[in-house]
Amino acid sequence: MGVSDPTVKTTPAVDETGEGSSRVLQTRGLTKHFGGLTATDEVDFALEEGELRCLIGPNGAGKSTFLNLLTGQLEASSGSIYYDGREITGTSPHERVDRGITMKFQVPSIYDEFTVAQNLRIPLQQVVDGDEYGSRTREILERFDLLSERETTASDLSHGQQQRLEIGMAMAMEPNLMLLDEPVAGLSVEETADIAELLEEIVADDGVALIVIEHDIDFVESIADRVTVLDQGSIFREGSIEEIRADPEVKRIYLGDDH
Amino acid sequence: MAGVGLLNFGFEFLEIFAFIVLATVGLAVIFGMMGIINLAHGEFILVGAYATTFAFAAGLPLPLAMLTGVVLTAVFGLVLERLIIRHLYGRLLDSMVVTWGISLVMIQLVRIAFGNAAPGIGIPFGELPVVDGPAYYLVLGVLAVGVLGGLYALFMWTDFGVRARATMQDAETARSMGIDTDRMYMSTFAIGSALAGFTGALYAPVMTITPQYGTGFLVEAFVAVVVGGSSVIVGTLLASGFLGSVNAVFTNVTESTFIGLVAMLLAAIVTIRLMPDGITGFLETVRQRWGENR
Amino acid sequence: MSHGTSDELQARVTGLLGGPNVMGNSPAFWAGLAVAVALLAALPVLFGYYAAEIGSVFLAYALLAMSLAFIWGYCGILSFGQVAFFGIGGYAFGIVAINVSTMGGLTLGLVTALVVSTLFAAMLGYFMFYGGVRDVYVTILTLVVALVLHTFMGQTAGGEWAVGDARLGGFNGMNGVPDLGIGVGLIGYEFGIAAHYYVTLGAVVATYLGLRVLLNSRFGYAIVATREDETRTEMFGYDTTFIKFAVFTIGGAIAGLSGVLFTTQNNYIDPSVFGITAAALPVVWASVGGRTSLLGTVGAALAIQFLDYRLAISGSEWALVVIGSLLVFVVLVIPEGIAPGLHDLVVSRRSRSTSAESPGSDGGANAEEVSD
Numbered sequence: 011m012g013v014s015d016p017t018v019k020t021t022p023a024v025d026e027t028g029e030g031s032s033r034v035l036q037t038r039g040l041t042k043h044f045g046g047l048t049a050t051d052e053v054d055f056a057l058e059e060g061e062l063r064c065l066i067g068p069n070g071a072g073k074s075t076f077l078n079l080l081t082g083q084l085e086a087s088s089g090s091i092y093y094d095g096r097e098i099t100g101t102s103p104h105e106r107v108d109r110g111i112t113m114k115f116q117v118p119s120i121y122d123e124f125t126v127a128q129n130l131r132i133p134l135q136q137v138v139d140g141d142e143y144g145s146r147t148r149e150i151l152e153r154f155d156l157l158s159e160r161e162t163t164a165s166d167l168s169h170g171q172q173q174r175l176e177i178g179m180a181m182a183m184e185p186n187l188m189l190l191d192e193p194v195a196g197l198s199v200e201e202t203a204d205i206a207e208l209l210e211e212i213v214a215d216d217g218v219a220l221i222v223i224e225h226d227i228d229f230v231e232s233i234a235d236r237v238t239v240l241d242q243g244s245i246f247r248e249g250s251i252e253e254i255r256a257d258p259e260v261k262r263i264y265l266g267d268d269h
Numbered sequence: 270m271a272g273v274g275l276l277n278f279g280f281e282f283l284e285i286f287a288f289i290v291l292a293t294v295g296l297a298v299i300f301g302m303m304g305i306i307n308l309a310h311g312e313f314i315l316v317g318a319y320a321t322t323f324a325f326a327a328g329l330p331l332p333l334a335m336l337t338g339v340v341l342t343a344v345f346g347l348v349l350e351r352l353i354i355r356h357l358y359g360r361l362l363d364s365m366v367v368t369w370g371i372s373l374v375m376i377q378l379v380r381i382a383f384g385n386a387a388p389g390i391g392i393p394f395g396e397l398p399v400v401d402g403p404a405y406y407l408v409l410g411v412l413a414v415g416v417l418g419g420l421y422a423l424f425m426w427t428d429f430g431v432r433a434r435a436t437m438q439d440a441e442t443a444r445s446m447g448i449d450t451d452r453m454y455m456s457t458f459a460i461g462s463a464l465a466g467f468t469g470a471l472y473a474p475v476m477t478i479t480p481q482y483g484t485g486f487l488v489e490a491f492v493a494v495v496v497g498g499s500s501v502i503v504g505t506l507l508a509s510g511f512l513g514s515v516n517a518v519f520t521n522v523t524e525s526t527f528i529g530l531v532a533m534l535l536a537a538i539v540t541i542r543l544m545p546d547g548i549t550g551f552l553e554t555v556r557q558r559w560g561e562n563r
Numbered sequence: 564m565s566h567g568t569s570d571e572l573q574a575r576v577t578g579l580l581g582g583p584n585v586m587g588n589s590p591a592f593w594a595g596l597a598v599a600v601a602l603l604a605a606l607p608v609l610f611g612y613y614a615a616e617i618g619s620v621f622l623a624y625a626l627l628a629m630s631l632a633f634i635w636g637y638c639g640i641l642s643f644g645q646v647a648f649f650g651i652g653g654y655a656f657g658i659v660a661i662n663v664s665t666m667g668g669l670t671l672g673l674v675t676a677l678v679v680s681t682l683f684a685a686m687l688g689y690f691m692f693y694g695g696v697r698d699v700y701v702t703i704l705t706l707v708v709a710l711v712l713h714t715f716m717g718q719t720a721g722g723e724w725a726v727g728d729a730r731l732g733g734f735n736g737m738n739g740v741p742d743l744g745i746g747v748g749l750i751g752y753e754f755g756i757a758a759h760y761y762v763t764l765g766a767v768v769a770t771y772l773g774l775r776v777l778l779n780s781r782f783g784y785a786i787v788a789t790r791e792d793e794t795r796t797e798m799f800g801y802d803t804t805f806i807k808f809a810v811f812t813i814g815g816a817i818a819g820l821s822g823v824l825f826t827t828q829n830n831y832i833d834p835s836v837f838g839i840t841a842a843a844l845p846v847v848w849a850s851v852g853g854r855t856s857l858l859g860t861v862g863a864a865l866a867i868q869f870l871d872y873r874l875a876i877s878g879s880e881w882a883l884v885v886i887g888s889l890l891v892f893v894v895l896v897i898p899e900g901i902a903p904g905l906h907d908l909v910v911s912r913r914s915r916s917t918s919a920e921s922p923g924s925d926g927g928a929n930a931e932e933v934s935d
Contacts (some may be wrong), residue, residue, distance in 0.1 A: 108798035121791045132788045132800045373887030545695035
């Protein structure tokens with residue numbers, strides 16, 4: 011369980027030390043079984059600092075499992091995870107958060123009963139002191155266009171506002187790496203464009219690396235530097251969005267899934 | 270001599286095993302199928318015991334008196350389900366709190382209505398040869414195994430069982446497939462109640478019946494449900510077998526039923542520490558691990 | 564939301580005590596609370612020592628009630644076994660105070676009782692939360708612990724079940740437990756009836772204020788966040804396992820203190836404190852009063868126990884029937900309990916009237932918000 015095996019095949023992408031490397035995240039032979047089912051199969055993945063990577067693939071390709079392995083919500087069956095040059099395989103979710111990994115869930119999982127300000131307090135009080143707290147809250151509310159909703163109960167927000175609040179809460183943690191599971195699912199065209207702009211800003215201004223799971227290929231095209239295609243638990247293709255779009259094999263696995 | 274000792278030990282095990290199985294099974298069916306912990310479980314057993322005792326005192330032969338106990342408890346459970354319990358599906362903690370309220374009311378109502386004692390029933394079938402104890406305990410052992418077998422058949426092989434399990438796994442999907450889930454819950458609750466009534470009826474001749482009678486079954490029942498895990502019938506069987514043997518061994522060695530009980534509870538605590546999802550949950554994990562290594 | 568700058572100290576105190584995690588922080592609320600405490604303080608003067616004796620017991624129950632409201636209402640841990648810590652506190656005090664029959668023994672008894680009940684809660688909590696035991700299993704295990712203690716203490720009638728001079732006494736209970744007191748060696752002060760009453764009242768008020776401060780602190784937000792969504796909260800870097808463990812332990816300590824106050828008032832404790840009926844009472848108080856309201860739970864404990872007492876002295880056997888029915892009724896009709904139910908009613912009434920007077924006063928307030 012989660013113990014790295016030095017005999018695992020080494021791919022050129024792997025950087026053992028991480029010293030002087032610009033890689034923020036790296037996985038080696040990352041595998042997760044559920045009973046007889048293999049959800050992720052020997053995944054070797056690497057992400058540069060400040061990179062925005064989209065993870066696509068048909069349903070059941072293992073995208074969400076992969077993300078949950080990175081956050082520590084799931085424990086890997088085998089393989090290892092390196093973050094910032096150090097192995098984090100087997101550490102608890104809150105330890106990973108302390109090191110700068112944060113996640114935005116697929117379903118908006120803000121605290122429904124709390125107001126917007128109280129929601130923000132939960133991550134903020136982890137990173138700032140009492141005096142700074144008020145100004146940081148205001149800053150985040152302004153940036154994520156929620157200032158007028160400060161005292162609104164979160165369950166009364168619109169879907170788009172909830173998504174923004176959740177990204178705001180993740181950013182309040184001052185992360186280094188943010189994982190987002192379908193951030194624009196169910197949003198309107200305008201809301202989707204808003205989120206795309208926000209994410210690009212987060213990468214450009216804050217230098218946060220992002221991994222985004224997404225089905226909406228237009229959205230992917232609008233934000234991604236590089237795209238990784240997962241299929242049946244393995245990395246199927248990796249490349250720029252143009253390369254992936256042009257790849258007939260990628261089309262085939264998607265069509266095979268949909269029809 | 271050693272042979273007699275072994276027989277005595279086996280008899281003791283059977284007695285404890287039967288008690289745990291019968292104490293647990295009604296609670297386990299309702300919990301496993303509906304996710305409701307019925308804290309009035311002991312008082313359902315109490316209803317079965319009182320109905321049996323009074324039917325017997327009124328002149329009914331014992332088997333018929335016991336049947337009366339089972340039927341009355343089932344009807345009683347059904348009425349409670351319609352009046353109160355059905356409003357609490359999906360509210361796990363609330364259902365526990367409410368059934369506890371019901372339990373308080375019932376204990377006190379029984380005390381007010383019948384006082385602190387009820388007429389007794391003699392233990393039928395007399396004493397066993399060789400082994401030290403009444404033959405009735407053998408009957409209880411056989412019935413305990415029979416009840417588990419019957420439930421297994423009911424839930425695995427009958428049409429009702431398939432629908433009940435479908436409801437348990439995913440009520441939404443079951444409804445979309447045309448299963449009347451409301452009725453499934455109602456029937457399952459009635460079956461659980463009838464089983465509690467059966468336990469009360471069976472132990473009416475053995476234990477002195479007081480308003481607190483039902484509480485005497487609770488510790489064993491709760492512990493066995495937790496240790497057994499989510500798979501009701503197999504869980505009850507394994508938990509009862511395991512806890513029963515620990516209890517019997519320690520009772521036998523130390524000749525103190527109290528130490529036997531303490532040893533059993535310690536064993537339960539260690540089990541839960543090692544397997545928070547109970548024995549059946551653990552077995553499921555083992556099965557999955559095995560699947561991984563294929 | 565701008566704070567009045569005129570009285571900084573007052574703002575800081577209310578800021579410490581108030582916040583969204585507890586109900587009531589208006590001047591009217593604090594005035595009402597002060598009046599209620601003053602009335603309770605006047606009780607021995609108005610009704611005499613007998614009222615103080617009964618009142619002490621009710622207030623000890625109120626403390627026990629708060630211990631459950633804290634862990635269940637704020638952290639979502641439903642314990643059916645708060646009476647276990649209550650009883651352990653009482654027995655531990657008795658054992659020490661009977662053996663060390665000096666004034667210092669009373670202090671030692673109190674400290675020992677608090678340490679033992681807290682440690683017991685910590686052990687049980689560690690075992691459950693770090694062992695992965697969750698939800699209803701926690702509830703059942705805590706009840707089983709109480710019932711096992713009931714069985715265990717019940718069979719301690721024999722002379723061999725004694726700790727020094729303190730005989731456990733089986734179902735007949737432990738007699739001759741001294742009054743509470745403070746002192747060192749032979750010098751000190753043993754609380755009489757009125758003093759004991761005021762000490763208990765003081766403990767209730769101090770615990771209430773202390774829990775308010777805790778719940779509105781950084782840790783308090785973490786507690787409530789854990790109740791709302793454990794996974795999410797863990798993703799913000801909180802160690803939710805530790806939070807649950809700590810909350811459960813604090814709850815055990817409060818319950819242990821209430822057990823000491825109860826036992827020293829009666830000078831007696833027996834295993835019925837671990838029994839299924841006793842174990843149900845905290846759950847009744849918290850459910851009826853409203854588990855997310857510390858004061859509601861306290862009020863429910865005082866009211867229900869007063870009702871129970873009045874029924875008992877009038878010779879009625881119906882108290883438990885009434886209490887049980889009340890529990891069923893409240894959970895079915897007002898699931899969150901009476902105090903939060905009333906609070907919601909008042910808040911929605913008030914917000915409806917303000918929104919009717921000045922629609923859209925909130926600037927960006929939209930139509931959905933007003934209709935809600």
